[in-house]
Amino acid sequence: DADVTQTPRNRITKTGKRIMLECSQTKGHDRMYWYRQDPGLGLRLIYYSFDVKDINKGEISDGYSVSRQAQAKFSLSLESAIPNQTALYFCATSEPSGRGVDTQYFGPGTRLTVL
Amino acid sequence: AQSVTQLGSHVSVSEGALVLLRCNYSSSVPPYLFWYVQYPNQGLQLLLKYTSAATLVKGINGFEAEFKKSETSFHLTKPSAHMSDAAEYFCAVSGMNTGGFKTIFGAGTRLFVKA
Numbered sequence A: 001d002a003d004v005t006q007t008p009r010n011r012i013t014k015t016g017k018r019i020m021l022e023c024s025q026t027k028g029h030d031r032m033y034w035y036r037q038d039p040g041l042g043l044r045l046i047y048y049s050f051d052v053k054d055i056n057k058g059e060i061s062d063g064y065s066v067s068r069q070a071q072a073k074f075s076l077s078l079e080s081a082i083p084n085q086t087a088l089y090f091c092a093t094s095e096p097s098g099r100g101v102d103t104q105y106f107g108p109g110t111r112l113t114v115l
Numbered sequence B: 001a002q003s004v005t006q007l008g009s010h011v012s013v014s015e016g017a018l019v020l021l022r023c024n025y026s027s028s029v030p031p032y033l034f035w036y037v038q039y040p041n042q043g044l045q046l047l048l049k050y051t052s053a054a055t056l057v058k059g060i061n062g063f064e065a066e067f068k069k070s071e072t073s074f075h076l077t078k079p080s081a082h083m084s085d086a087a088e089y090f091c092a093v094s095g096m097n098t099g100g101f102k103t104i105f106g107a108g109t110r111l112f113v114k115a
Helices: none
Strands: A004-007 A010-013 A019-025 A031-038 A042-051 A054-057 A065-070 A073-078 A087-094 A110-114 B003-007 B010-014 B019-026 B032-038 B044-050 B056-058 B064-068 B073-078 B087-097 B100-105 B109-114
Touching (some): A010 A019, A019 A031, A019 A087, A031 A073, A042 A065, A042 B100, A054 A065, A073 A087, B003 B087, B010 B019, B019 B032, B032 B064, B032 B073, B044 B056, B044 B073, B073 B087
Parallel strands (some): A010 A110
Antiparallel strands (some): A004 A019, A019 A073, A031 A042, A031 A087, A042 A054, A065 A073, A087 A110, B003 B019, B019 B073, B032 B044, B032 B087, B056 B064, B064 B073, B087 B100, B087 B109
């Protein structure tokens, strides 16, 4: 079984709809992240959480919110989806290794299309 | 501030030829540098990382990268390309700074391997 799972894997929705993307991990890691990937832009950090009580904004958090329900679960919500949120979304986890040298482990991604 | 530039969005090599993927970084603090690989329809996985222990870093699948501070570079190489190396490769810089945790990914370089 995969260590980091994401549901759904694909989603098509309409402008204005509320969408939740879910991430679960069995690695036992405290740190979890949400990224979006756009062609030619690489990955950009949306939110990250270093433990259950810690939530931090990344570089592109506007229009998104997150919830860390447990150590193993980290969900990303789009309160009112818009077409420029069409992208590939990745969840990742890591163990703290000090000073930012964590290796991140990525889920398989969720392809979201907003019409 | 940290940034990463990957030179060339696409690189094409023949099977058995040298692979060279270029990455230059900018960082106001000692950088921690990573190369990740993304195979089609999968999440990213770590190839190798530089954590200041040794300037030549060996990774999985025969890849290695050399940290050159004077050139602010962290280029990825492999002596002999294999068809299975065809994928997208991302350079990343990571670390804690006054703005909090940051991982900055490059835009990615897609590697094509010709038979």
